[in-house]
Amino acid sequence: MKKLLDDPAEAVVDSLGGFGLAHADLVTVHLDPVHVTRASGPVPGKVGVVSGGGAGHEPLHAGFVGDGMLDAAVPGAVFTSPTPDQILPAIQASDSGAGVLTIVKNYTGDVLNFETAVELAQAEGLQVASVLVNDDVAVEDSLYTAGRRGVAGTVAVEKIAGAAAARGDSLDDVAAVAERVVRGVRSMGVALTACTVPHVGRPSFDLGEDEIEIGIGIHGEPGRHRIPMGPASDITRRLVDPVADDLALEPGERVLLLVNGMGGTPLSELYVVYGRARELLEERAVTVSRSLVGNYVTSLEMQGASVTVLRLDDELETLWDAPVHTAALHW
Amino acid sequence: MKKLLDDPAEAVVDSLGGFGLAHADLVTVHLDPVHVTRASGPVPGKVGVVSGGGAGHEPLHAGFVGDGMLDAAVPGAVFTSPTPDQILPAIQASDSGAGVLTIVKNYTGDVLNFETAVELAQAEGLQVASVLVNDDVAVEDSLYTAGRRGVAGTVAVEKIAGAAAARGDSLDDVAAVAERVVRGVRSMGVALTACTVPHVGRPSFDLGEDEIEIGIGIHGEPGRHRIPMGPASDITRRLVDPVADDLALEPGERVLLLVNGMGGTPLSELYVVYGRARELLEERAVTVSRSLVGNYVTSLEMQGASVTVLRLDDELETLWDAPVHTAALHW
Amino acid sequence: MGLDVAWAERWVRRTAERIAEAKGELTELDRQIGDGDHGENLHRGFQAVVAKLDESGGAERTEVGDVLMVVATTLMSKVGGASGPLYGTAFLRAAKRSARREVDGSGVVVLLEAALEGVTSRGKAEVGEKTMVDALAPAVEAATAASDAGQDPAGVLRAAAEAAEAGAEATVPLVATKGRASYLGERSAGHMDPGSRSSAIILRAAADTAQDVTGTTAP
């Protein structure tokens, strides 16, 4: 394992330290317990928006703290959800009296830890609502799983909920629009290589030189099945089809298309996948009216990509287009 | 070799196709010959700013086409400079009558091909000036080399020259400020892994599991020397010291610190390096007044990073802060 | 002879040692069907528990539940992931049911039942879903039988540990339907669930320290 780190056990804290210095105008990094808040503090009258989860997915979530998106982010250890004692101060620091929405990716650990923190915050008299992101169509949402996972679609939920909060929506309304994004967003990912968790020191799974994993999550877990490596067009089809089918996209609909890198794949390849994905959607007479291509919800240095599609309407387009001013998303 | 590509020979064109679709509001991608121009065409009265070079360094250069930075970019084949017949139309399309500055990284191929194109453009009566970026301190600038290479410092040159052009400077003035950036910017890089050029199919060099290359360029060429893998602090010192020494930074000076990823290194590690680099500069009583951390001048999927330092003054800070609106740099 | 606060503290410290030894094994199990952090998570948590016990001194702890409460709050705030809140709740509920100076055989059963109830109330898993419940549920059953048969606390814990170990082994062929491993579907079969293994380790540490403390010899 070769990583630009000092003590692997301190990797998250060291990285956050650098992040805080590089973006001191945007964020304040707290180390005990670890959480990240907006440098400017809560905006009076605005609903606070908080998210968090295991580290290793950078720029998610801390990279999205700032005007028009998150008020606070709570990183856990690598691939491990944060604890309630980290989440609680993030919620408290984001509350200006208008209440706080927590955006939680659907993993048992994240759900349990956020649940506890939200209970504690509510016990203190704070108004807190929660929304669960579960966009990964690789996992069936059935009795036989912990439910679909939250993956790259989280960016869309955080952006749009943040924009709704910024325009002054009430907690109920921010939660409602976030729920609407959750209902309309689906993702599917592929890994070309595994990733290596710093304190583990070995790849999270073993993959042959000519094999890829389809339906991976963002925690280095293996995917749903392993297939031989093929051209980008074929791989992209295996990502787009289940997403579009699950959303039951109809001709004439318009969507946001997000091609997300897993961390180790060059931007140039992500644009190849984007081009193919767009063709496939256009074959279905679906219009791609908004796009995002880059590394937003990563899995350390994993090579691979995911395709996320969000069904859009006028309101969601307006909220997506609204100004955002964070380390990783800016317009 | 596993890459999200179809035909490796078409990788550059396929990727540009996706790029053009994703950013149709910003750029127009031309395929015959290959070059990228601003969607809105040249700005009347504004000096045009054009850059280019081999592909494989994305988002450089096409990702920097837009308001406040480049008017056109010319990508060659992977790691191969573009040809004069590509560069010439890019220059022509960027000229509004106020002349054009070409920003060229110092490689024999880029220099020769841009030279020819500039001669052809001048023969047509266009006013064209050129600036050569050579920030890589890994290479000695001596009789015994082709001179220092242009690497990540190119981003600073393009951003600042673009801002000077946007505020209405004359061609001479834009060229002069670009030269000033070139004189004040230095970089040094490290590779943890090699990269694989698509049509080659094998890593560009062979590196042991515990070795790293110090002083690498951005074309997968081996570095100046190979050392055992060590902690980020040690590696960062080997990047910062030669850069700061070569610039002869004095206590009290202020700088831009750019920690650039080579493409395959997670953002979290870049922030670790950034934090260490900043400490080292502060030990020299140098103030980091501007920062940039991310993958800007990459080498395909190489793991590694480079540290770039630019000596700042009021004017350069103002130009750095000026609005920029491109696919990869936005504020 | 009952188990007291000294036993509880020895149990917890022994657990921290055993988890440290098994860190690699647990990580490897979690790497196979999860995300490879279970060993690190519990190690971080139990090291923090030991530090907390060290720094606060033993004076103010008089009941078994006092020690278990330190474990509960520390795991809750240091582990994260799925196992943090689950073990945290398990120790919390167990602490509440062992607010006494001595725990006898049937007291051990009450403690274990409370722990299991804590896990299932938070995690909603049933037996057969390939989770720590598959170690804890048989442990409670075996402990109940041993207590009913009149065994002493060390014997009851030994029965629980053995059943938990067997339960962990028995997770190997199962297809997970809870937790991260459920994402793998059929591919989760053929690997032991890491949480069931760590549960067995914790119970084995309880049994071994009970034996040390009470001086009972193995049957």
Add this chain to the structure above:
Amino acid sequence: MGLDVAWAERWVRRTAERIAEAKGELTELDRQIGDGDHGENLHRGFQAVVAKLDESGGAERTEVGDVLMVVATTLMSKVGGASGPLYGTAFLRAAKRSARREVDGSGVVVLLEAALEGVTSRGKAEVGEKTMVDALAPAVEAATAASDAGQDPAGVLRAAAEAAEAGAEATVPLVATKGRASYLGERSAGHMDPGSRSSAIILRAAADTAQDVTGTTAP
């Protein structure tokens, strides 16, 4: 017997074949001390040259220089990198000095001198800097000697090719001071310069086709 436009076209087509065969070898040489694209660069260029020759038909080409001019402009616009403008200029200058129907032995020398002069005027490299100049310069010298000794064009080209091959071999121990390989400093020693190797291939193709065309047998 002199070399005419038919020879020139055969030479260029033969070169395209030889470069296609040597693509991997050139790429590997460039991977060692450069950026691994030299094989691909020249292959792309000469395939484009052949396509250009095919599409335009041979009717309008009457002089040796006409063919070389197609090579020059095509390499210039299709190769890029360092070798594109260098070989482009070499063929351009050679084309200008071979604007005739037949080239004899001393005409071959003139052609080669012009090519070398094109490379050095653009690239500023001298002998010993580990570049294609280390193949081309000895080639010109050997060609001059052969021509002075009264050899026919095929003989002159054979001498040039042999000298270029030896020159390429002789780049192995050199430390590069021009081009990308110069970035490696001392580490560039121990590898053959890819451009010197491709120069030797191009000249060997010229000699072989000259022999085919003129029917001269090897000495």
